[in-house]
Amino acid sequence: MARQARAESRIIGLVPTMGALHEGHLSLIAQAKKECSPLIASIFVNPKQFGPNEDFAKYPRAFESDSEKLKLAGVDALFAPEAAEIYPKDFSTYIQVEGLSERLEGRSRPGHFRGVATVVMKLLQIVQPHRAYFGRKDAQQARLITHMAHDLNLDSEIVTRPIVREPDGLALSSRNVYLNPAERQAATVLHRALEATKSELARGVRDALRLKEILQHTLHKESLASVDYAEIVDADSFEPVVRVSKACYALLAVFIGKTRLIDNLYVESKSPDSDELVFHL
Ligand code: AMP
Secondary structure, eight states: OHHHHHHTTOOOEEEEEOSSOOHHHHHHHHHHHHHOSSEEEEEOOOGGGSOTTSSTTTSOOOHHHHHHHHHHTTOSEEEOOOHHHHSOTTOOOOOOOTTGGGSTHHHHSTTHHHHHHHHHHHHHHHHOOSEEEEEGGGHHHHHHHHHHHHHTTOSSEEEEEOOOBOTTSOBOOGGGGGOOHHHHHHTTHHHHHHHHHHHHHHTTOOBHHHHHHHHHHHHHTOTTEEEEEEEEEETTTOOBOSBOOSSEEEEEEEEETTEEEEEEEEEEESSTTOOOEEEEO
16 A cells, blocks of 8 residues: 555655554544545554563553544554564664663653664554654654654654643543542643643743742642652753753653653744743643
8 A cells, every 4th residue: 555655656644553542642643634645553562662560561452442443533554563573583673762762751761762763663664654643742752753763864754743631631641541530630730730830931930940840849739649750851852951942841750649641841932033932731
């Protein structure tokens, strides 16, 4: 299908997922559907991006309903390989995006980004899409893949799309099903902390230490929450900043009970010479 589409100069799209599909995934599909034909989705719970004490075995799997959702959304083909297809016994080649892989998510989840970069590289090689779509929910992942695509001269454009949220602000995630009702309520604290930071920025506060204090203060008020990291970082390097003067992320990783959730606020200047900021929550 892909070879024929390429011969006909059509735009091939890929939306990689780990399944247990929700509206966040479907928003990527909807955008890709507008821009690409054929549109291919993948479902692969990639063992190589989970640490030994992480939730690979219990990660939600819902293949039948996922296939149904993809069909309804107009996806032309679903690629759902077995682990042995992606990683045969003699598999021994990995992609390491240096620097970016070791910070924040990478520090908390050693080996995670090596697994992500490797599987995404394989998916891009197999499907050869013109465009591949990723959510800003996983901001560091999206940045890492964009960087990899640039470093390795890949022929796929990496498209990053906004975060889809529940009405109360919780970012949609396949892992939200782990939350019990009290934890589900507590989980809104990530969004509340980011909102508080946004308000400070909108008031003109640019000092990153002050903004970090706001994040921490809001998060610490929630007794079920335990902060892994809460940082203000440069949107390209993901290194901490002292002041917010160009595109930045406020990035959160927070345990709610045993469930680890991530979220972020993306901030950029309205125009190159403007002090005014635009917020993407
Ligand atoms: P996953 O199945 O968790 O690996 O996610 C597959 C893709 O969907 C990744 O590019 C994610 O960033 C994206 N995604 C997950 N949750 C959301 C969300 N709430 N809003 C937008 N994109 C999302």
